[in-house]
Amino acid sequence: MNKILAIANQKGGVGKTTTAVNLAASLAGTKRKVLLIDLDPQGNASTAAGMNKGETNTLANIFFDQTPINECIYKSPDGYDVIPGGQDLIALEVSIRSEGKQTFLTKELKALEGDYDYTIIDTPPTLNQLTIEALFAASGTLIPLQCEYYSLEGVTGLMDTIQTLSDKNLSSNRVLGIVRTMVDMRNNLAREVSNELETHFSHLVFNTLIPRNIKLAEAPSHGVSGVKYMPNSYGAKAYLALAGELIRKVEYV
């Protein structure tokens, strides 16, 4: 079993990277074999995974230098493996398009099929070719969302794209669920939007709420996930609960 999951939302700052890193750590904590792929040129997930940006191989090395994928995989202190990201992914994005090499990532991941239980892909805050590569490769997508007034409007474009890929039989990807992030239930609007989500997308919303918690924001500067940095914090416990909910959703069907 290798469940390939994309973490996507073309809006920035909604908690994609935090969700990718903490889910990877939570799943690794259950003894599942996990690979985290950083597909964002900003490389935030790589930092949170304890990598020194610019000093590691990325997916771009596979594409441009024919580096074997195994030489792009590193160990994080959290117990999961990671393929780091970085600036050179910008050139990769352009070249995949200009050379017509779409589904490059899907093909590369075939070589790792038996090696992992979960592959988690963190994506950039745009619907560019890197994000599309993740959507092609994944069997499910998690959409982190902040409960604000306009937050759903951006998500419909992403959902349409996933549906189109699936309609054209280009991928078997489906939206696994929306994850409500940075939740502060003292905020009336957040509570309203959160309730609306439950009413209109009940089957698509994860029950677990990720609270706003400073420990989750502090952890990356220590090169670890919030789950490892402060396991008893509300944020860490929420991500552990989310991993449990995810496991029930994808493994017990």
Ligand SMILES: Nc1ncnc2c1ncn2[C@@H]1O[C@H](COP(=O)(O)OP(=O)(O)O)[C@@H](O)[C@H]1O
């Ligand atoms: N639950 C949370 N509580 C507090 N801060 C958070 C939480 N989730 C994310 N953050 C912080 O918010 C910022 C944006 O989150 P990030 O995961 O990088 O979003 P994205 O990857 O979607 O751009 C980061 O500084 C991160 O540390």
Ligand SMILES: [Mg+2]
């Ligand atoms: Mg990010």
